[in-house]
Amino acid sequence: MEEITPHHPHKVPDDLKQYAREMRKNMPDAEQLLWYLLRNRRLAGAKFRRQHLVGRYILDFYCVEKKLAIELDGGQHSEQQTYDRQRGIYLKQQGIEVLRFWNNQMLSETESVLEVIYSTVTKETSLL
Structure with a gap:
C-alpha cells in the first residue's frame, strides 16, 4: 500500500515564517x-x-x-502603493479576492466592515 504524504509545492523561507510568527504575536488593535x-x-x-x-x-x-484575503492597513500603506499594487496583481493571479480596510475603519466602523466581509463570504460564486 502506497504511503500518502502531504504535498508542499513550495518550501516557505524560514525568515518569512519567523516574520509571520512575530506579526501574530504583535498584532495592532484593529487586527486583534x-x-x-x-x-x-x-x-x-x-x-x-x-x-x-x-x-x-x-x-x-x-x-x-x-x-x-482581508487586509487591514495603517498609515504606512500610503507610502508603499507600488508594493501593494504588485502584491494585488500576484494575489489576483492566484484567484484570491482581497478586501482592504483602514485600521481606523475597523475600530470605528466595525459593523460596516463586518457587513462587507459577511456579504463577500456568503455570496454565491457563479458557475460561468
Missing part, C-alpha cells in the same frame, strides 16, 4: 479586534487564518475555502 470576530468560524462559519503566507506575501487574514 477583527481576529476576535473572525476566529473559530464566528462569521458565517468561514475558517480564517491570520498572518497566512501566500508566495512571498503575508496576508493579514485568509479564508482558504473562499480564497478571500
Whole structure:
C-alpha cells in the first residue's frame, strides 16, 4: 500500500515564517479586534487564518475555502502603493479576492466592515 504524504509545492523561507510568527504575536488593535470576530468560524462559519503566507506575501487574514484575503492597513500603506499594487496583481493571479480596510475603519466602523466581509463570504460564486 502506497504511503500518502502531504504535498508542499513550495518550501516557505524560514525568515518569512519567523516574520509571520512575530506579526501574530504583535498584532495592532484593529487586527486583534477583527481576529476576535473572525476566529473559530464566528462569521458565517468561514475558517480564517491570520498572518497566512501566500508566495512571498503575508496576508493579514485568509479564508482558504473562499480564497478571500482581508487586509487591514495603517498609515504606512500610503507610502508603499507600488508594493501593494504588485502584491494585488500576484494575489489576483492566484484567484484570491482581497478586501482592504483602514485600521481606523475597523475600530470605528466595525459593523460596516463586518457587513462587507459577511456579504463577500456568503455570496454565491457563479458557475460561468
